[in-house]
Amino acid sequence: MRSVYVGGIGKTAFGAFPDRGLRDMAVESIAACLADAGRTPADVEAFYLGNFDGPSFTNQNHLAPYVAGAAGIAGVPATRFEAACASGGSAFFHAWQAVASGLYETVLVCGVEKMTSQNTAKVTDILAGAGDALTESSVGATFPGIFAMVARRHMHQYGTTREQLAAVAVKNHYNASLNPQAHMKKVISLEQALGGKPVADPLTIYDCSLVSDGAAAILITAAPSPIAVAAAAQASGPVALADKTDITTFSATRAAAARAYAQAGMGPKDIDLAEVHDCFTIAELIAMEDLGFIEPGESGPWVASGATAIGGALPVNTSGGLKAKGHPIGATGVAQLCDLVIQMRGSAGARQVSRANHALAQNLGGSGATSVVTILKKV
Numbered sequence: 001m002r003s004v005y006v007g008g009i010g011k012t013a014f015g016a017f018p019d020r021g022l023r024d025m026a027v028e029s030i031a032a033c034l035a036d037a038g039r040t041p042a043d044v045e046a047f048y049l050g051n052f053d054g055p056s057f058t059n060q061n062h063l064a065p066y067v068a069g070a071a072g073i074a075g076v077p078a079t080r081f082e083a084a085c086a087s088g089g090s091a092f093f094h095a096w097q098a099v100a101s102g103l104y105e106t107v108l109v110c111g112v113e114k115m116t117s118q119n120t121a122k123v124t125d126i127l128a129g130a131g132d133a134l135t136e137s138s139v140g141a142t143f144p145g146i147f148a149m150v151a152r153r154h155m156h157q158y159g160t161t162r163e164q165l166a167a168v169a170v171k172n173h174y175n176a177s178l179n180p181q182a183h184m185k186k187v188i189s190l191e192q193a194l195g196g197k198p199v200a201d202p203l204t205i206y207d208c209s210l211v212s213d214g215a216a217a218i219l220i221t222a223a224p225s226p227i228a229v230a231a232a233a234q235a236s237g238p239v240a241l242a243d244k245t246d247i248t249t250f251s252a253t254r255a256a257a258a259r260a261y262a263q264a265g266m267g268p269k270d271i272d273l274a275e276v277h278d279c280f281t282i283a284e285l286i287a288m289e290d291l292g293f294i295e296p297g298e299s300g301p302w303v304a305s306g307a308t309a310i311g312g313a314l315p316v317n318t319s320g321g322l323k324a325k326g327h328p329i330g331a332t333g334v335a336q337l338c339d340l341v342i343q344m345r346g347s348a349g350a351r352q353v354s355r356a357n358h359a360l361a362q363n364l365g366g367s368g369a370t371s372v373v374t375i376l377k378k379v
Helices: 024-035 054-058 063-070 086-100 120-128 143-158 160-179 192-193 252-263 279-289 299-304 330-345
Strands: 005-012 046-050 078-081 106-114 198-200 213-221 226-235 271-273 356-363 370-378
Touching: 005 024, 005 330, 024 054, 024 063, 024 106, 024 213, 024 252, 046 063, 046 086, 046 330, 054 120, 063 078, 078 086, 078 370, 086 106, 086 192, 086 213, 086 226, 086 330, 086 356, 086 370, 106 330, 143 279, 160 192, 160 279, 160 299, 213 330, 252 279, 252 356, 252 370, 271 330, 279 299, 279 356, 330 356, 330 370
Parallel strands: 046 078, 046 106, 271 356
Antiparallel strands: 005 213, 005 226, 106 213, 226 370, 356 370
């Protein structure tokens, strides 16, 4: 496998955009990415699209050529990848494989989702399709309820508190307030987070990620550049919560992380910053444990101590995370990588970290059925 590099990145703002469609957001991110890379659509040899459920959200199928053609990318393979909330990360993983193996020199990856075209009840129903239909969605289980059970078990098993969950929300809201492309730039206090409208006990509205529209794109290439893809790994686990032996850990993340660290020749202590999949505040705590940043059960006190803040020992979700930056499902995994590149270039403005030589992204699908872990490094 040969070395793979980041050629360029591009993103739209994330938010609720009633007048914007899936295709025009995707095209905007692609145009920004190609301009950043100093490339044209003719330079793209393959196009990989991360999208969870555009057909249900927008009534449009055959999305990869639909987007590629509008972006001026013609005549090349155009393929859509679906892996629930890890759709963007999975598209990137397969694009990385294609370049690393020598199949292509240059591949463009775009992640996009248009979610606000449907009402809340319909969005909830669409998202529930990423779980197990037999044991979960058919009996009324939705992801807030599923992750509420995960949170309750983590509390029972390790003594995690509501205050520690709320500390994740407070941190990520503050980070998003510094991010001009974030969906919600609202700073909140611990008291506000604790007093939020209940969603699924113990989770409140401040523990849950946003329903967002948006797109992100990244160009990867065999041509050397200042940022390399040190590793990319994808793993899978049980879809149904009931099939997991321990719901306070996701085996797919542990497996993907182990493979990524081995590929990169580094370990958790070598990572300078991370973007992890905080679809719910409990998911950020579990991700940090599964990635080896902290021992099981210790992530709650670690976040509450400030260790994962912008100026902390390991900044996590400096973008604001899914919690406040926004979570347009298919775009999230690609946007995580774009945000890491922004940090590694030293262009993150008020949220810039002091050291960004090695950066990690973790993108989760469902309640842990898919996990993609990517490590970037400066060269």
